[in-house]
Amino acid sequence: MVKVAIGAGHGYYTPGKRSPADEREWSFNNKVVVAAMMYLNGYENVSIIRLDDPTGNTDVPLSDRTNNANNANADILVSYHHNAYTGEWGSWTGTETYHYPGSSSGYSLAQKVHPGIVGSMGLRDRGIKNENFYMLRESNMPAILIEGGFMDSTIDIQKMRDDTVLDNTGKALADAIASHFGLEKKSSGDAFIEIITDSLWTYNTPDWDDKAVIVSRGEVFTVIRDKFPVGGGHMYQIKSGLYITANTNYVRYYTK
Numbered sequence: 001m002v003k004v005a006i007g008a009g010h011g012y013y014t015p016g017k018r019s020p021a022d023e024r025e026w027s028f029n030n031k032v033v034v035a036a037m038m039y040l041n042g043y044e045n046v047s048i049i050r051l052d053d054p055t056g057n058t059d060v061p062l063s064d065r066t067n068n069a070n071n072a073n074a075d076i077l078v079s080y081h082h083n084a085y086t087g088e089w090g091s092w093t094g095t096e097t098y099h100y101p102g103s104s105s106g107y108s109l110a111q112k113v114h115p116g117i118v119g120s121m122g123l124r125d126r127g128i129k130n131e132n133f134y135m136l137r138e139s140n141m142p143a144i145l146i147e148g149g150f151m152d153s154t155i156d157i158q159k160m161r162d163d164t165v166l167d168n169t170g171k172a173l174a175d176a177i178a179s180h181f182g183l184e185k186k187s188s189g190d191a192f193i194e195i196i197t198d199s200l201w202t203y204n205t206p207d208w209d210d211k212a213v214i215v216s217r218g219e220v221f222t223v224i225r226d227k228f229p230v231g232g233g234h235m236y237q238i239k240s241g242l243y244i245t246a247n248t249n250y251v252r253y254y255t256k
Protein backbone atom coordinates (compact mmCIF):
# COMPACT_ATOMS: atom_id res chain seq x y z
CA MET A 1 0.00 0.00 0.00
CA VAL A 2 1.42 3.36 -1.06
CA LYS A 3 0.76 6.09 1.49
CA VAL A 4 0.45 9.59 0.12
CA ALA A 5 0.50 12.46 2.61
CA ILE A 6 -1.02 15.55 1.04
CA GLY A 7 -2.10 18.91 2.34
CA ALA A 8 -3.47 22.23 1.20
CA GLY A 9 -1.24 25.00 2.49
CA HIS A 10 -2.51 27.19 5.38
CA GLY A 11 -6.17 27.50 6.47
CA TYR A 12 -9.13 29.46 5.19
CA TYR A 13 -8.68 32.17 7.85
CA THR A 14 -4.86 32.42 7.77
CA PRO A 15 -4.02 36.15 7.71
CA GLY A 16 -2.30 37.42 4.59
CA LYS A 17 -2.74 34.28 2.52
CA ARG A 18 -5.20 35.74 0.05
CA SER A 19 -5.43 37.42 -3.33
CA PRO A 20 -5.77 41.22 -3.65
CA ALA A 21 -9.50 40.48 -4.11
CA ASP A 22 -9.58 38.68 -0.73
CA GLU A 23 -9.81 35.19 -2.22
CA ARG A 24 -8.23 32.66 0.15
CA GLU A 25 -5.12 30.75 -0.83
CA TRP A 26 -6.38 27.73 1.10
CA SER A 27 -9.52 27.58 -1.04
CA PHE A 28 -7.47 27.37 -4.23
CA ASN A 29 -5.09 24.84 -2.67
CA ASN A 30 -8.00 22.80 -1.33
CA LYS A 31 -9.66 22.41 -4.72
CA VAL A 32 -6.50 20.91 -6.19
CA VAL A 33 -5.93 18.66 -3.17
CA VAL A 34 -9.52 17.38 -3.15
CA ALA A 35 -9.34 16.62 -6.86
CA ALA A 36 -6.00 14.85 -6.42
CA MET A 37 -7.47 12.73 -3.61
CA MET A 38 -10.49 11.86 -5.72
CA TYR A 39 -8.39 10.79 -8.70
CA LEU A 40 -5.87 8.92 -6.53
CA ASN A 41 -8.80 6.97 -5.18
CA GLY A 42 -9.31 5.69 -8.70
CA TYR A 43 -6.07 3.70 -8.32
CA GLU A 44 -5.44 0.45 -6.47
CA ASN A 45 -3.19 0.16 -3.41
CA VAL A 46 -3.03 3.76 -2.37
CA SER A 47 -4.08 5.37 0.89
CA ILE A 48 -4.22 9.06 1.54
CA ILE A 49 -3.28 10.99 4.67
CA ARG A 50 -4.63 14.51 4.56
CA LEU A 51 -2.43 16.93 6.48
CA ASP A 52 -4.50 20.12 6.58
CA ASP A 53 -7.93 20.68 8.12
CA PRO A 54 -10.38 19.69 5.37
CA THR A 55 -12.87 22.29 6.60
CA GLY A 56 -10.23 25.00 6.42
CA ASN A 57 -11.27 26.24 9.86
CA THR A 58 -7.87 25.74 11.45
CA ASP A 59 -4.40 26.25 10.05
CA VAL A 60 -2.76 23.00 11.16
CA PRO A 61 0.78 23.80 12.42
CA LEU A 62 3.56 22.66 10.10
CA SER A 63 5.05 20.49 12.86
CA ASP A 64 1.72 18.63 13.22
CA ARG A 65 1.60 18.09 9.48
CA THR A 66 5.08 16.62 9.23
CA ASN A 67 4.65 14.61 12.45
CA ASN A 68 1.46 13.08 11.04
CA ALA A 69 3.18 12.14 7.81
CA ASN A 70 6.25 10.78 9.61
CA ASN A 71 4.23 8.80 12.18
CA ALA A 72 2.13 7.26 9.40
CA ASN A 73 5.30 6.30 7.50
CA ALA A 74 3.98 8.04 4.42
CA ASP A 75 5.87 7.24 1.22
CA ILE A 76 5.70 10.78 -0.13
CA LEU A 77 4.52 14.19 1.01
CA VAL A 78 2.96 16.85 -1.20
CA SER A 79 2.24 20.35 0.11
CA TYR A 80 0.08 22.33 -2.29
CA HIS A 81 0.22 26.14 -2.43
CA HIS A 82 -0.32 29.20 -4.58
CA ASN A 83 2.27 31.91 -4.63
CA ALA A 84 2.27 35.65 -3.97
CA TYR A 85 4.82 38.26 -4.91
CA THR A 86 3.89 41.78 -3.76
CA GLY A 87 0.29 41.23 -2.66
CA GLU A 88 -0.78 43.85 -5.24
CA TRP A 89 -1.90 42.87 -8.73
CA GLY A 90 0.97 42.39 -11.17
CA SER A 91 1.99 40.45 -14.26
CA TRP A 92 4.44 37.93 -12.73
CA THR A 93 3.38 34.41 -13.52
CA GLY A 94 4.15 30.75 -13.38
CA THR A 95 4.31 27.40 -11.68
CA GLU A 96 7.20 26.07 -9.60
CA THR A 97 7.91 22.96 -7.55
CA TYR A 98 10.31 22.79 -4.60
CA HIS A 99 12.28 19.97 -3.00
CA TYR A 100 14.74 20.03 -0.11
CA PRO A 101 18.31 21.01 -1.13
CA GLY A 102 20.36 17.90 -1.87
CA SER A 103 17.37 15.54 -1.69
CA SER A 104 17.66 13.39 -4.80
CA SER A 105 14.43 11.51 -3.98
CA GLY A 106 12.60 14.81 -3.57
CA TYR A 107 14.06 16.02 -6.85
CA SER A 108 13.03 12.86 -8.65
CA LEU A 109 9.47 13.16 -7.31
CA ALA A 110 9.41 16.80 -8.42
CA GLN A 111 10.57 15.76 -11.89
CA LYS A 112 7.66 13.35 -12.13
CA VAL A 113 5.01 15.76 -10.89
CA HIS A 114 6.03 19.22 -12.10
CA PRO A 115 5.44 18.89 -15.87
CA GLY A 116 1.81 17.83 -15.38
CA ILE A 117 1.10 20.74 -13.05
CA VAL A 118 2.65 23.17 -15.52
CA GLY A 119 0.66 21.63 -18.35
CA SER A 120 -2.71 21.74 -16.62
CA MET A 121 -2.26 25.26 -15.22
CA GLY A 122 -1.07 26.42 -18.64
CA LEU A 123 1.28 28.98 -17.10
CA ARG A 124 4.99 29.72 -17.45
CA ASP A 125 7.31 26.96 -16.26
CA ARG A 126 9.40 28.53 -13.49
CA GLY A 127 11.12 25.23 -12.96
CA ILE A 128 12.04 22.84 -10.16
CA LYS A 129 13.79 24.60 -7.31
CA ASN A 130 15.19 23.71 -3.93
CA GLU A 131 14.58 25.54 -0.69
CA ASN A 132 14.99 24.91 3.01
CA PHE A 133 11.23 24.93 3.72
CA TYR A 134 10.08 23.46 7.04
CA MET A 135 7.89 20.71 5.61
CA LEU A 136 10.53 19.64 3.11
CA ARG A 137 13.23 19.57 5.79
CA GLU A 138 11.25 17.82 8.55
CA SER A 139 9.59 15.12 6.43
CA ASN A 140 11.26 11.71 6.52
CA MET A 141 9.94 10.83 3.06
CA PRO A 142 10.49 12.45 -0.36
CA ALA A 143 8.61 15.72 -0.12
CA ILE A 144 7.66 18.46 -2.56
CA LEU A 145 5.97 21.82 -2.27
CA ILE A 146 4.09 23.04 -5.32
CA GLU A 147 3.23 26.67 -6.10
CA GLY A 148 0.55 26.38 -8.77
CA GLY A 149 0.50 30.05 -9.72
CA PHE A 150 0.52 33.56 -8.25
CA MET A 151 -2.59 34.73 -6.40
CA ASP A 152 -1.56 38.34 -7.06
CA SER A 153 -1.06 37.82 -10.79
CA THR A 154 -3.70 39.13 -13.18
CA ILE A 155 -2.64 36.26 -15.49
CA ASP A 156 -2.58 33.38 -13.02
CA ILE A 157 -5.71 34.33 -11.07
CA GLN A 158 -7.80 33.63 -14.16
CA LYS A 159 -6.65 30.01 -14.09
CA MET A 160 -7.11 29.77 -10.34
CA ARG A 161 -10.70 31.00 -10.58
CA ASP A 162 -11.49 28.23 -13.08
CA ASP A 163 -12.57 25.11 -11.17
CA THR A 164 -12.00 22.98 -14.27
CA VAL A 165 -8.35 24.04 -14.37
CA LEU A 166 -7.88 23.24 -10.67
CA ASP A 167 -9.66 19.89 -11.08
CA ASN A 168 -7.45 19.00 -14.05
CA THR A 169 -4.40 20.01 -12.03
CA GLY A 170 -5.42 17.69 -9.21
CA LYS A 171 -5.85 14.93 -11.77
CA ALA A 172 -2.41 15.63 -13.22
CA LEU A 173 -0.94 15.43 -9.72
CA ALA A 174 -2.73 12.15 -8.97
CA ASP A 175 -1.76 10.60 -12.29
CA ALA A 176 1.89 11.60 -11.81
CA ILE A 177 1.96 10.09 -8.32
CA ALA A 178 0.36 6.92 -9.68
CA SER A 179 2.96 6.77 -12.44
CA HIS A 180 5.76 7.36 -9.90
CA PHE A 181 4.67 4.27 -7.95
CA GLY A 182 3.41 2.23 -10.91
CA LEU A 183 -0.15 2.11 -9.54
CA GLU A 184 -2.88 0.37 -11.52
CA LYS A 185 -6.30 1.90 -12.12
CA LYS A 186 -9.22 0.36 -10.23
CA SER A 187 -11.53 -1.56 -12.51
CA SER A 188 -14.67 -0.01 -11.05
CA GLY A 189 -14.13 3.49 -9.80
CA ASP A 190 -15.46 4.72 -6.50
CA ALA A 191 -16.45 8.33 -6.46
CA PHE A 192 -16.22 11.03 -3.86
CA ILE A 193 -18.80 13.24 -2.29
CA GLU A 194 -17.19 16.21 -0.70
CA ILE A 195 -19.11 18.38 1.73
CA ILE A 196 -17.65 21.61 3.01
CA THR A 197 -20.30 23.24 5.11
CA ASP A 198 -21.18 23.22 8.79
CA SER A 199 -23.73 20.54 8.11
CA LEU A 200 -25.94 19.21 5.38
CA TRP A 201 -29.18 17.36 6.00
CA THR A 202 -30.16 14.54 3.72
CA TYR A 203 -33.07 12.12 3.80
CA ASN A 204 -32.43 8.44 3.13
CA THR A 205 -30.26 9.16 0.16
CA PRO A 206 -26.82 7.75 -0.40
CA ASP A 207 -25.51 4.83 1.57
CA TRP A 208 -23.69 6.76 4.24
CA ASP A 209 -22.86 3.55 6.12
CA ASP A 210 -20.41 2.71 3.33
CA LYS A 211 -18.60 5.94 3.94
CA ALA A 212 -18.50 5.47 7.69
CA VAL A 213 -16.57 2.24 7.15
CA ILE A 214 -13.96 4.06 5.13
CA VAL A 215 -13.75 6.85 7.65
CA SER A 216 -13.41 4.49 10.60
CA ARG A 217 -10.29 3.07 8.96
CA GLY A 218 -8.80 6.51 9.39
CA GLU A 219 -7.79 6.65 5.77
CA VAL A 220 -9.76 9.65 4.67
CA PHE A 221 -11.19 12.09 7.18
CA THR A 222 -12.82 12.14 10.56
CA VAL A 223 -16.51 12.42 9.88
CA ILE A 224 -19.17 12.98 12.51
CA ARG A 225 -22.54 11.48 11.66
CA ASP A 226 -25.84 12.00 13.33
CA LYS A 227 -29.18 10.47 12.46
CA PHE A 228 -32.68 10.08 13.77
CA PRO A 229 -35.88 8.54 12.42
CA VAL A 230 -38.35 10.74 10.57
CA GLY A 231 -41.56 9.45 9.01
CA GLY A 232 -40.32 5.92 8.46
CA GLY A 233 -36.92 7.00 7.18
CA HIS A 234 -33.87 8.60 8.66
CA MET A 235 -32.43 12.09 8.58
CA TYR A 236 -28.67 12.21 8.39
CA GLN A 237 -26.62 15.19 9.41
CA ILE A 238 -23.45 15.14 7.40
CA LYS A 239 -20.55 17.18 8.66
CA SER A 240 -17.75 18.58 6.56
CA GLY A 241 -15.66 15.87 5.07
CA LEU A 242 -14.80 13.77 2.11
CA TYR A 243 -16.89 10.66 1.67
CA ILE A 244 -16.32 7.70 -0.56
CA THR A 245 -19.34 6.25 -2.27
CA ALA A 246 -19.96 3.52 -4.79
CA ASN A 247 -22.21 5.98 -6.56
CA THR A 248 -20.60 7.05 -9.80
CA ASN A 249 -21.69 10.66 -9.45
CA TYR A 250 -19.27 13.10 -7.89
CA VAL A 251 -20.88 15.88 -5.92
CA ARG A 252 -19.37 18.81 -4.10
CA TYR A 253 -21.08 21.13 -1.66
CA TYR A 254 -19.28 24.31 -0.70
CA THR A 255 -20.16 27.17 1.56
CA LYS A 256 -16.75 28.78 1.35
Ligand SMILES: [Zn+2]
Nearest residue numbers: 009025081082
Ligand atom coordinates in the same frame (compact mmCIF):
# COMPACT_ATOMS: atom_id res chain seq x y z
ZN1 LIG B 1 1.07 29.14 0.64
